[in-house]
Amino acid sequence: MSWVVTRRRIVDAISKVFMGLAAVVGVFFLFWIMWTTLKFGITGMHWTLFTQDTPPPGTDGFGLRNAFVGSLILLGLSLLIGVPVGLMAGTWLAEYGFHSRTANTVRFINDIMLSAPSIEIGLFAYAIMVSPMGHFSALAGSLALAVLMIPIIVRTTDEMLGLVGNDVREAAIALGAPNSVVITQVTWRAARAGIITGILIGLARITGETAPLLFTALNNQYFTTNVFSPMANIPMVIFQFALSPYTNWQQMAWAAAFITVLFVLVLSILARWLAGRVQVQK
Amino acid sequence: MSSLDTAARIEKGSAPANPKSSGKPWRLSGDSLFHTAARLAAFLVVATLFATVIAIALDSWLSIKTFGVWNFLKSSEWNPVTSTFGAFPFIIGTLVSSAIAMLLAVPISFGTALFISEIAPYWMRRPIAGAVELLAAIPSIVYGLWGLVVFAPVFGQIEPWISNTFGVIPGVGVLFQGPPMGIGMLTAGVILAIMILPYISSVMRDVFMAVPWSLRESAYAMGCTTWEVAWHIMLPYTRTAVIGGMFLGLGRALGETMAVTFVIGNSNVLSSSLLMPGATIPSVLANEFTEATSRLYLSSLIYLGLILIAVTLVVRFLAVLLVRRLANREGASS
Numbered sequence: 001m002s003w004v005v006t007r008r009r010i011v012d013a014i015s016k017v018f019m020g021l022a023a024v025v026g027v028f029f030l031f032w033i034m035w036t037t038l039k040f041g042i043t044g045m046h047w048t049l050f051t052q053d054t055p056p057p058g059t060d061g062f063g064l065r066n067a068f069v070g071s072l073i074l075l076g077l078s079l080l081i082g083v084p085v086g087l088m089a090g091t092w093l094a095e096y097g098f099h100s101r102t103a104n105t106v107r108f109i110n111d112i113m114l115s116a117p118s119i120e121i122g123l124f125a126y127a128i129m130v131s132p133m134g135h136f137s138a139l140a141g142s143l144a145l146a147v148l149m150i151p152i153i154v155r156t157t158d159e160m161l162g163l164v165g166n167d168v169r170e171a172a173i174a175l176g177a178p179n180s181v182v183i184t185q186v187t188w189r190a191a192r193a194g195i196i197t198g199i200l201i202g203l204a205r206i207t208g209e210t211a212p213l214l215f216t217a218l219n220n221q222y223f224t225t226n227v228f229s230p231m232a233n234i235p236m237v238i239f240q241f242a243l244s245p246y247t248n249w250q251q252m253a254w255a256a257a258f259i260t261v262l263f264v265l266v267l268s269i270l271a272r273w274l275a276g277r278v279q280v281q282k
Numbered sequence: 283m284s285s286l287d288t289a290a291r292i293e294k295g296s297a298p299a300n301p302k303s304s305g306k307p308w309r310l311s312g313d314s315l316f317h318t319a320a321r322l323a324a325f326l327v328v329a330t331l332f333a334t335v336i337a338i339a340l341d342s343w344l345s346i347k348t349f350g351v352w353n354f355l356k357s358s359e360w361n362p363v364t365s366t367f368g369a370f371p372f373i374i375g376t377l378v379s380s381a382i383a384m385l386l387a388v389p390i391s392f393g394t395a396l397f398i399s400e401i402a403p404y405w406m407r408r409p410i411a412g413a414v415e416l417l418a419a420i421p422s423i424v425y426g427l428w429g430l431v432v433f434a435p436v437f438g439q440i441e442p443w444i445s446n447t448f449g450v451i452p453g454v455g456v457l458f459q460g461p462p463m464g465i466g467m468l469t470a471g472v473i474l475a476i477m478i479l480p481y482i483s484s485v486m487r488d489v490f491m492a493v494p495w496s497l498r499e500s501a502y503a504m505g506c507t508t509w510e511v512a513w514h515i516m517l518p519y520t521r522t523a524v525i526g527g528m529f530l531g532l533g534r535a536l537g538e539t540m541a542v543t544f545v546i547g548n549s550n551v552l553s554s555s556l557l558m559p560g561a562t563i564p565s566v567l568a569n570e571f572t573e574a575t576s577r578l579y580l581s582s583l584i585y586l587g588l589i590l591i592a593v594t595l596v597v598r599f600l601a602v603l604l605v606r607r608l609a610n611r612e613g614a615s616s
Contacts, residue, residue, distance in 0.1 A: 012507035016401055022393025023402070026414040026483070029476045033420060036432045088323035096320060109328050111602040115530055117537020117594055119564045120334060123587045127337035147330055154327055180316035208421020211539035214568055235423050239540065242427050257424050268419045272412070 034261070041258020044251035053223050054237060055248070062252055066223040066232040070138070071207075073225060074217060074233055077142035078206060082149040083199055089150070090157025090198075095183050107158070114151040121147045122212030130216055138231035141217025145209060149202035156198025160191040160278065197274040204267040208260050210235035234260055335591060342585035344578060354585065360550045360566075362575070367582035369563075369589060371552040375467065376562040376590070379542060380535040382471025387478050388528055394479070395486035396512050411487060418480035426544030429473045430465070434545055437472070438464030441557055460555040463547070468556040470546040474538055478531035485527025485605060489520040526604025533597045537590060539564035563590045 044062075052063025089106075097103025125144035130136055164187045172182040188195065219236040220229070234256050241253035345354070349367060357368025398411050441462035448458040460466075493516050501511045517524065547559020548569055561569075563586045574580040 008507055008510070012509045015509035015512070019393040019397040019401060022390045023397040023410055023414075025390050026394055026417060026476075026479055027410060030413050030417050030420075032432075033424065033428050036428050037424060040431075085323045085326055088320045089327045092320035092324040096317060097324065103324075106324050106328055108602060108606075109331050111606075112595070112598045113327065113331055115533050115598050115601065116334075117533070117539070117564070117590070119537055119539045119567060120338070120587065120591050120594070123338050123341075123567075123584060124330075124334040127341045127584075128333070131341065150327060150330075178313040180313040183316070204419055208423055210421070210423045211564065211568060215571060218572070235421070238423050238427060242430070242544070253427065257427055260421055261424055264419050264421060265416070268416065 037254070037258050037261050040251075040254035041261075044253075044255030044258070046255075049252070049255060054221060054232065054252070056221065057244070057249075058246060060248060062248060062255075064234070064237065064252060064256055066220065067234050067237045067256065069223065069225070070217075070220070070231040070233040071235075073227065073231065074138055074142050074145060074213075075203065075207065077139065077227065078145035078149060079199070079203065081142060082146035082153060082202065085146070086150040086153025086198075086202070087157055087195065090154040090195075091161065091183060091188075093154070093158040094161035095179070095187065107155075110151050110154050113147075114155060116148070116151075117211075118144075118148055118209050119211040122215040125212060126215040133228075136216060136218040136230040138217045138227040138229065141213050141231070141233070142227070144212035144216050145206040148209060148212065149206050152202040152205060153195075153198045156201065157191075157195050160194025160198070161187055163194065163278070164190045193274050194278045197271045197278065200267050200271040200274070204264045204271065207264050207267070208235055210239055214239075335588075335595070338584055338588050338591060342581055342588045344581035345585040348578060349582070349585075354582075355589075358552060362570075362579050365576060365578050367579070367585075369586055371550055372561055372563045372566050372586060373589065374552060375546070375560040376536055376564070376593075378556070379467055379470045379474060379546065379560070379562055380532060382468060382556070383474035383478055383535045384528065384532055386472065386475035387482055387531060390475070391479055391483035391486055391527075391531070392524075394483040395490055398483075398487050399490040400508055400512060411484075414480050414483055416480075417476065418484075422477065422538060422540040425473055425477055425541035429469065429541060429545040433473065434464035434469055436464075437469050438462050441468075444468075445557065456554050457556050460553075460557040462557065463559070465545050465547045465559060466555075466557050467546060467553075467560040470542045470560075470562070471556075473541050473545055474535045477538060477541060478534045481534055482527050482531040485530060486520075486524055489523040489527075490516055493519055522604045522607045526601050526607075529597050529601035529604065533594050533601055536594050536597065537564060539568050543568045563587070 046062040048062050049064045050068065051065060052061060053066040054063055055061040089110075093103050093106060097106065121144050124147065125140045129140035129143060133140075168186055168190055169182055172186045177185070213233060213236055217233055217236070218230040219240060220232040222232070224231055238253045238256050238260070241249040241256075244250065345367065349357070354367070354369050355373065356370055357366070358370045359366045359368045360371065361367075394410075394414060398407050402410060439462075441464065445458050445460070445462065449455045497515055497519065498511055501515045506514070542562050543565040546561060546565055548561050548565060549559035550561055550566070553560060567583055567587060571580075571583055574583055
């Protein structure tokens with residue numbers, strides 16, 4: 001065997017070991033982070049987390065009720081703003097724009113928005129809502145989160161409607177249905193699983209977002225459902241409590257982080273499962 | 283009588299039309315309304331991008347007028363008390379932490395993608411790809427919390443070794459000197475690397491999987507090893523999209539806020555050592571935004587945001603352009 005062959009084999013063997021190690025790195029950090037979150041999260045779990053509000057600095061007690069309710073309101077409002085806009089924009093791309101120049105430009109810009117750093121969107125919501133209104137508000141936070149979610153919904157809706165066969169559309173048109181009826185009654189239904197997947201992924205993406213809320217919804221020590229005022233929310237509580245000197249606050253930050261991660265993982269796995277069903281249908 | 287018959291008789295004129303009907307097909311107005319709504323939504327998506335840039339530029343106008351562009355970029359003075367602001371330490375901090383992240387994440391992503399697409403047994407591919415992608419699902423605040431409480435102390439144990447090994451190399455040694463604190467520029471870079479790993483590796487994996495089998499098989503038939511196929515056949519074929527994927531990761535790293543804020547140490551003074559605390563544009567925004575008392579202070583912080591947007595927009599534009607180019611070629615050839 002010549003030395004060239006030997007060298008090539010050695011390079012190949014080294015590269016394969018490197019590839020295997022590289023794959024282990026990602027999995028290793030995933031489990032490390034999950035394990036930590038689970039371990040610290042469980043110790044911070046108390047039933048009162050769901051029944052009491054966040055305790056003032058330096059006092060005992062565990063409570064996150066105001067933050068949980070705040071986060072749910074924020075996420076609900078974001079869905080209310082984001083889903084109609086994202087769904088309709090994606091529908092326009094797939095059902096009206098097709099591969100026209102305009103539609104492809106919209107797709108391109110949507111892809112750019114897809115990877116926008118959340119802090120920029122937070123500054124945007126600050127500039128158009130908080131600054132003119134003169135105070136931080138949950139509504140501004142929801143707007144920022146919705147803007148983060150919309151590109152994801154647009155893209156999946158566009159792709160999923162593209163998977164629906166044209167024969168289905170033609171059959172509906174042949175029955176005399178106008179475009180809007182074809183879309184709402186036929187193609188949306190056919191692509192339902194895929195569209196819901198997109199919404200779930202979008203929701204998972206914004207659940208733990210903190211940076212945009214820093215400039216918009218801020219935080220609130222008290223319980224409120226007023227969307228025009230600052231509102232307590234889980235990500236901001238994690239941010240403030242984690243860096244505080246109080247042990248019970250730190251434990252609450254971990255409990256909140258654990259619940260957030262659990263929620264996001266369930267959403268992601270649900271989305272994955274639904275996406276798998278889309279593949280089967282196709 | 284079926285409705286179709288009625289319709290036919292109305293058309294022939296043998297049956298009276300519904301007297302309440304306006305005569306116009308009612309569904310058409312709803313139809314055009316639907317179309318308009320869809321068009322409006324698509325327009326909103328496009329408008330948001332431009333509105334973001336314009337709104338942030340307007341809010342930073344006061345600071346732009348006061349400090350100018352070039353002076354703001356090159357000044358290292360960030361002092362709220364004297365109301366003098368300069369972006370230099372934060373720009374360098376952003377670029378350096380992202381550069382560290384890229385140096386670590388790109389080779390690891392490349393290896394991961396090749397492992398999944400080339401050498402992993404079939405049953406292993408989906409679980410590993412799924413696990414790496416789940417890294418992207420973990421919220422950045424959790425990375426920050428984990429980085430500060432768990433990773434930084436561990437990393438602090440390794441830092442003396444880094445400092446002893448690399449600190450003695452002439453020239454670059456100065457980058458690795460200083461007390462082992464666990465937090466600082468290098469820690470931020472490492473955590474950013476973990477965070478952008480799933481983005482880069484999933485693009486690489488997708489395009490490697492899309493390399494035509496005929497290309498690979500001809501190379502293997504010539505006696506190429508796996509590494510030679512990967513390096514000389516697959517990488518050149520997918521080059522543009524691979525670079526696009528790298529830009530995608532870079533865009534994420536540049537704008538990442540919470541994780542960096544927790545572990546970078548938040549020092550507004552530039553240090554020559556990577557082991558020392560620093561700050562990035564997003565981290566200073568997160569730290570000082572709610573404390574900004576004067577209009578000029580706030581405007582200067584938003585000005586930093588404007589610089590960040592300008593940089594990430596270019597990076598993201600290139601990323602989308604390059605990743606798409608391969609997809610277009612795929613479409614054209616099939």
